[in-house]
Amino acid sequence: MSAITLGAVRPRFRPRRISPARWGLYAFILITALYFLLPLYVMIVTSLKPMAEIRQGHLLALPASPSLAAWVKAWTSACTGLTCEGIxxxxxxxxxxxxxxxxxxxxxxxxxxxxxxxxxxxxxxxxxxxxxxxxxxxxxxxxxxxxxxxxxxxxxxxxxxxxxxxxxxxxxxxxxxxxxxxxxxxxxxxxxxxxxxxxxxxxxxxxxxxxxxxxxxxxxxxxxxxxxxxxxxxxxxxxxxxxxxxxxxxxxxxxxxxxxxxxxxxxxxxxxxxxxxxxxxxxxxxxxxxxxxxxxxx
Structure with missing residues (x-):
């Protein structure tokens, strides 16, 4: 059987078109994910920034010099009232x-x-x-x-x-x-x-x-x-x-x-x-x- 014949009997799969409803579903999922992930992102990058960098007001910017100093202070020496033993x-x-x-x-x-x-x-x-x-x-x-x-x-x-x-x-x-x-x-x-x-x-x-x-x-x-x-x-x-x-x-x-x-x-x-x-x-x-x-x- 020739290559032409083999090509003729192969089923042709047409790419499925994405319907407007599915585009709407994807958009909803993306917006929902951003709604929950954006605050988490802000919390993480803010916790890694020194206060001098936070004062500049760039809320969504990545930390220029990431540091775990805030994490160490929150765990060991942050004041929780009258005592400062961290969380x-x-x-x-x-x-x-x-x-x-x-x-x-x-x-x-x-x-x-x-x-x-x-x-x-x-x-x-x-x-x-x-x-x-x-x-x-x-x-x-x-x-x-x-x-x-x-x-x-x-x-x-x-x-x-x-x-x-x-x-x-x-x-x-x-x-x-x-x-x-x-x-x-x-x-x-x-x-x-x-x-x-x-x-x-x-x-x-x-x-x-x-x-x-x-x-x-x-x-x-x-x-x-x-x-x-x-x-x-x-x-x-x-x-x-x-x-x-x-x-x-x-x-x-x-x-x-x-x-x-x-x-x-x-x-x-x-x-x-x-x-x-x-x-x-x-x-x-x-x-x-x-x-x-x-x-x-x-």
Whole structure:
């Protein structure tokens, strides 16, 4: 067969024309990306500039002589009120609040969701509905009653108090996520385990939780983001010795005397947001999988 014949039988693919609707979609995505990335860009370049360069007013210009001095000062010696020990104290306080709050809320929420999805507990639907109603009530409504309750019990402002608060407010969301995920699993697994003699906690620990890795990642990201970024609850319930990083950041930005060090403010803000960003970008694939898996059944 000649080359002409081969060329004649080859299918001809015409390039697809991009429709106006698709151009509009691309434009929308580009504008949205710029909307969120431009402030981040300004924060990064400002944090790398000395104050002499910032005073020139070139907001979007790259730093002529990049320096990490502002980052070092924000971490070690920026004033957060009466003390000038940087934002590192708030970082470790936030870790002390975050770790037990995330672990306890996920354990209790997954256990509750497991019970509500596979064990037919009397009044389970009423309990689940009540938890969902509470989840959509603004938590600011509960601040004063909770202050009175913890004051009456003698706990007051302490690490145990703020951990308890974050655990309580995280339970409805954690229960909803794990209930929906466990309800989407084949019920035959649960029945087979029951026939083999496994009890409530054995099925939970040996079968359900090992299969719930995507949902655990989702729960960790949601709880980490919510707890790490919290300001008002930490300010009210943590106490002076346990103030989280967000409160320390507010003190750095709003208690500056003399010249305002914008580079230090931007560096402190980026340091505060660093941990949730690292967790999210490091586990984004699992986050999408977990959200999709938990949305199969309601």
């Amino acid at each position: 590192r104290t708030g970082f470790f306080n936030s870790l002390r609040i975050l770790l037990p709050s995330v672990v306890i809320s996920i354990v209790v929420g997954s256990l509750t969701g497991y019970a509500l999805s596979l064990w037919r507990v009397r009044g389970a639907n009423i309990l689940f509905g009540a938890m969902m109603i509470v989840a959509f009530i603004p938590y600011q409504v509960f601040i004063y009653p909770l202050v009175r309750v913890f004051s009456f019990t003698g706990l007051g402002q302490s690490l145990a108090t703020i951990v308890t608060i974050h655990t309580i407010f995280g339970l409805p969301t954690m229960t909803l996520l794990f209930r929906n995920y466990f309800a989407s699993l084949p019920v035959e697994l649960f029945k087979a385990a029951r026939i083999d003699g496994a009890g409530f906690y054995q099925i939970y620990a040996r079968i359900m939780m090992p299969m719930a890795t995507p949902m655990i990642v989702v729960a960790v990201i949601l709880q980490t983001t919510g707890i790490w970024n919290d300001f008002i609850l930490g300010l009210v319930f943590a106490g002076r010795d346990n103030l989280p990083m967000t409160v320390q950041l507010n003190n750095i930005v709003n208690s500056t005397q003399g010249e305002r060090a914008y580079n230090v403010d931007m560096a402190a803000t980026l340091l505060t947001a660093l941990l949730p960003l690292v967790i999210y970008f490091g586990s984004g694939r699992w986050f999408v999988r977990g959200i999709a898996a938990g949305a199969v059944k309601g």
